[in-house]
Amino acid sequence: MNQALKQAYGDPYLDIEEYDPEADLMVLNLGPQHPSTHGVFRLKLYLDGEVIVKAVPFMGYLHRGVEKLCEKLTYLQLVPIFDKNDYVSPMMNEQSLVMAFENLLEVEVPRRARYLRTILAEMQRVASHLLWLGAFAMDLGGALGGGSTLFMYCFRERELILDLFEEVTGSRFHYNTHTIGGNRHDLPSGWAAGVHRALRTINSRIDEYETFLTTNDIYLGRTRNIGVVDGDLALELGITGPILRAAGVDHDLRRDAPYHAYDEIEVRVPVQTAGDCEARSLVRLAEIRESIRIVTSMVDGVPEGPLTSRKPVKTAISEKIDHGHAYACVESPRGELGIYVIGGGANRGASPYRLKIRPPSLHALSCLPYVLPGHSVSDAVAILGSVDPIMGEVDR
Amino acid sequence: MTILGQVPSERCQALLRDRFEPRDCDTGGPPLVAVARHVELATTLRDELGYRIFGFVVAAHYPASKSQEDGVDQIRIAYGLRTVGPSSELAAWQVQVALGETVPTLAHLFAGADWQEREQYDLVGVRFEGHPDLRRLMLPEDWEGHPLRKDYAIDTQVPPWR
Numbered sequence: 001m002n003q004a005l006k007q008a009y010g011d012p013y014l015d016i017e018e019y020d021p022e023a024d025l026m027v028l029n030l031g032p033q034h035p036s037t038h039g040v041f042r043l044k045l046y047l048d049g050e051v052i053v054k055a056v057p058f059m060g061y062l063h064r065g066v067e068k069l070c071e072k073l074t075y076l077q078l079v080p081i082f083d084k085n086d087y088v089s090p091m092m093n094e095q096s097l098v099m100a101f102e103n104l105l106e107v108e109v110p111r112r113a114r115y116l117r118t119i120l121a122e123m124q125r126v127a128s129h130l131l132w133l134g135a136f137a138m139d140l141g142g143a144l145g146g147g148s149t150l151f152m153y154c155f156r157e158r159e160l161i162l163d164l165f166e167e168v169t170g171s172r173f174h175y176n177t178h179t180i181g182g183n184r185h186d187l188p189s190g191w192a193a194g195v196h197r198a199l200r201t202i203n204s205r206i207d208e209y210e211t212f213l214t215t216n217d218i219y220l221g222r223t224r225n226i227g228v229v230d231g232d233l234a235l236e237l238g239i240t241g242p243i244l245r246a247a248g249v250d251h252d253l254r255r256d257a258p259y260h261a262y263d264e265i266e267v268r269v270p271v272q273t274a275g276d277c278e279a280r281s282l283v284r285l286a287e288i289r290e291s292i293r294i295v296t297s298m299v300d301g302v303p304e305g306p307l308t309s310r311k312p313v314k315t316a317i318s319e320k321i322d323h324g325h326a327y328a329c330v331e332s333p334r335g336e337l338g339i340y341v342i343g344g345g346a347n348r349g350a351s352p353y354r355l356k357i358r359p360p361s362l363h364a365l366s367c368l369p370y371v372l373p374g375h376s377v378s379d380a381v382a383i384l385g386s387v388d389p390i391m392g393e394v395d396r
Numbered sequence: 397m398t399i400l401g402q403v404p405s406e407r408c409q410a411l412l413r414d415r416f417e418p419r420d421c422d423t424g425g426p427p428l429v430a431v432a433r434h435v436e437l438a439t440t441l442r443d444e445l446g447y448r449i450f451g452f453v454v455a456a457h458y459p460a461s462k463s464q465e466d467g468v469d470q471i472r473i474a475y476g477l478r479t480v481g482p483s484s485e486l487a488a489w490q491v492q493v494a495l496g497e498t499v500p501t502l503a504h505l506f507a508g509a510d511w512q513e514r515e516q517y518d519l520v521g522v523r524f525e526g527h528p529d530l531r532r533l534m535l536p537e538d539w540e541g542h543p544l545r546k547d548y549a550i551d552t553q554v555p556p557w558r
Contacts, residue, residue: 012510015529060534067519068543072550103400233478238450238508249480251449256484323501325425325474326400327452327486340399340454340474342425353423354456354544364452395534 005233012375014054016046023048030380032061037386038135039391043368045377052380055372057365062395069354071345075101078355085357086393088131091124092332094178098277098326099259100339101180105321111261112305113182118260119298120165120177120328121198122291123195126202127161128152128333129225129284129291132388133209136281139385140222150212157205162199167191182308185369192299201291206253206292210285223277227371227383230275237370240364241335243387246272246279253331263318277386284388287333322349334388335360359393399488407445408487412437418489423458426474426488434475434491435500441477442505447487450508451476455520457495457545469495471513471522477504498525519544 018026031042040061046054066085070078082097095117102109109117134154146176162172169175169185177185213219229239231247244251252269256264270286272279321343329338338358345353364387372380398404412418416437418427427483429437441447454474476488493499501524502509511533513524518532521542532539541548 028422060532063534065543068548068550070542075529103402106400202520235448235506236450236507238512239451251480253484256482257486323424324400325423326403327476327488336449336451336478338452340452340476342423342454342456344423354454356452356454358452362511363508363513366508368457371506 002232005236006129008302009233009370010054012053012054012056014367014373016054019046019053020048023053025053028377030377032058038389039394041365041373041389041391041394043348043380043384045372045380047377049375052372052375052377055369056067057368057381059365059391060395062391064396066357066396067357070352072351073300074350075105075345075352078352080174080176083176084392085396086332086334086337086359086361086390087173088390089124089333090173090175091120091129091177092330092337094175095121095260096328096330096332096337096339098178098180099330100326100341103328104324104326104341104343107181108309109182110309111303113309114261115298115302116183116187116307117178118262118265119195119295119302120168122295122298123161125291125333126199126288126295127158129288130158130161130202132284132333134158136385136388137213139381140219150209153205153209155284157202160201164191164194164198167194179308181310182306184308186307187302192302193293194318195299199296203289206285206288213281213285220278222379222382223281223386225274226277226375226379227386228275229367229371232276233367233370237366239335239360240363241331241333241360242280242283243364243367244335245270246283247275248273253329254334257329259328259330261298265298267294277382280386284333288319289368329358332360334364334390334393337393357393357396359396361387361389361391361394365389365394383388399486402486402488405485405487408447408485410467411440411445412489415440421472421490421492423472423503425472426490428472428492429489431491431497431499434489435502435505437489438477438502438505440477441487442483444489446479447477447485448480448511450502450506451478451488453488453502453512453516455507455522455544456482457520459485459546471495471520473499473516473522477506495521498523500525501527503527518542534550 026047028045032040042058044056045052082093085093134151137150166172169177231249234244234247250271255267324343327340329336340356341352342354345351423426458470460469472492474490479485513531
């Protein structure tokens with residue numbers, strides 16, 4: 001890490017014994033059961049008065065051993081397991097996983113399935129960012145009509161999208177709709193009209209919510225110039241997604257390393273330069289609108305054709321491979337979600353030998369020890385909320 | 397040999413070929429680079445070719461029966477870095493050490509390597525030399541063993557969580 005960054009940010013390896021011996025430090029554990037940690041996450045804060053001197057994150061409370069489980073289950077059995085990693089955007093998890101397996105097994109995906117995946121992914125992004133918006137408003141408490149007003153509004157809007165997903169896949173959260181080589185469920189008739197109706201509603205209400213935020217003095221006071229992550233720090237920490245784009249770095253895998261059908265459509269990438277909590281909120285709000293635009297432009301033109309490139313697989317064990325490394329990444333609502341898979345494991349080659357998830361939230365959280373020192377405890381809550389961590393995928 | 401599904405980065409391959417004497421890996425995947433030159437490679441990729449986003453660290457354990465060298469357990473660690481902006485490229489390489497040997501850390505080059513290396517230390521048991529804070533990341537500190545080793549049975553009994 002270069003000197004300029006070291007001076008601008010807190011030192012995560014600070015020896016607390018060497019900090020001013022006159023100071024009366026207090027240790028405060030934020031979490032693991034604190035509501036503003038968005039899951040079970042513990043921050044050990046060393047406080048000098050109300051100012052944070054050092055922050056030490058602890059995680060693993062939700063560790064389920066998913067990567068070990070991957071060595072035992074077969075490729076197809078793993079898809080529903082991965083819905084539970086990032087439980088706010090399960091579509092992205094499934095897609096990154098099946099894309100990694102398709103790369104490993106060298107399977108082509110038909111064009112109709114690629115379009116379908118793009119549409120589902122973008123709708124999932126809207127749902128995920130809506131949940132973030134509600135939870136963030138809740139974190140800021142009294143700023144927005146007692147906090148829970150916007151939370152309830154956002155959940156109402158998210159429900160519209162979950163209903164549409166239910167019409168396609170039969171379930172609201174854990175879809176299991178992707179399979180190696182395509183999708184399982186085709187679009188029901190009349191679905192596109194429902195999509196247009198729901199997205200039009202959400203689009204008009206997003207304007208209203210943005211006005212809520214940008215004209216509220218308490219909101220601006222709690223987010224502007226709070227928790228600045230600049231571009232150099234974000235790149236060095238491997239942070240991707242809205243946090244990187246809010247720091248002025250124009251990087252989005254949908255445009256820069258296209259997958260699905262993103263090479264056939266235009267993706268406009270919203271960028272902000274301030275890098276603070278407000279900029280991160282604005283980027284996410286702009287992404288909601290951009291995703292709505294993408295879905296609206298695609299949903300009427302889904303190409304005809306087969307939905308999967310292979311015959312239905314009768315037994316879970318019939319996908320086999322004995323060698324090779326594959327990597328697939330998608331731009332999840334939180335950044336680059338990557339799956340690295342090494343073929344040739346148990347079940348005579350029908351399981352991965354080693355599978356590694358690159359969770360975007362883990363990298364996003366790693367900015368906390370740098371950013372938090374110098375802020376007060378109430379800012380810590382706002383910063384944690386603006387990072388949007390999902391502990392299910394951090395701990396795996 | 398490269399990573400399936402990713403367009404091989406020609407600049408990275410040329411750099412490896414010209415300066416780092418890569419070897420092919422018998423299990424496939426990115427080329428193997430000597431452990432001694434691994435930090436130099438990461439520095440060159442970051443400073444000269446613009447691979448500035450830290451990608452991943454993946455350690456995999458190969459028991460002696462599976463690895464062909466000297467009948468010793470091997471650990472292979474794949475690293476990935478990514479460029480910023482339009483037509484983003486992934487550069488990847490592997491290093492190999494016998495079980496129990498250390499690997500030089502990248503945490504002083506990329507702050508993002510810190511937690512990823514801690515995770516691999518926790519789950520696979522690779523020691524990263526020079527790491528500023530090598531503690532377990534996921535599991536409690538008094539956990540015995542490293543779950544992602546191949547000799548760690550999936551049904552290993554552990555005492556109930558405190």
